[in-house]
Amino acid sequence: MADRTANVTWQGSLLEGSGTIDSVGSGAFGPLDVTWTARTEEPGGLTSPEELVAAAHASCFSMALSHALAQAGTPPERLETSATVTFVPGTGITRSALRVRATVPGLDEAGFAEHASAAKEGCPVSKALAAVPEITLDAALA
Numbered sequence: 001m002a003d004r005t006a007n008v009t010w011q012g013s014l015l016e017g018s019g020t021i022d023s024v025g026s027g028a029f030g031p032l033d034v035t036w037t038a039r040t041e042e043p044g045g046l047t048s049p050e051e052l053v054a055a056a057h058a059s060c061f062s063m064a065l066s067h068a069l070a071q072a073g074t075p076p077e078r079l080e081t082s083a084t085v086t087f088v089p090g091t092g093i094t095r096s097a098l099r100v101r102a103t104v105p106g107l108d109e110a111g112f113a114e115h116a117s118a119a120k121e122g123c124p125v126s127k128a129l130a131a132v133p134e135i136t137l138d139a140a141l142a
Contacts, residue, residue: 060125
């Protein structure tokens, strides 16, 4: 079991206030500033919960896909993954779009697509996002 911690401070109302992701347990990043405007309009150098969810989804998917490919005897040389998370004020997260381009010696497009689809369904962050109406995948060999 692994617990992970993030510490956040928010000051003021939602629309006029601002916050800081003060630290994460690993020390890997922080402080990062957040505001409602950065979340819903232009980031202006600030982050948002959805940007962090996108990072989590892309990295989790990459790990799951890498593991599946290695287990099948075709470990990847390289996976380049992005996730775009869509946030609609008043509704929430409505979509996460995964895109992966990969170099996998010894594997054809059909085999890669099968592994990528299984990784999309099986990665823990995809499972945590089960309430999101749409999770898409664009997977191809480089």
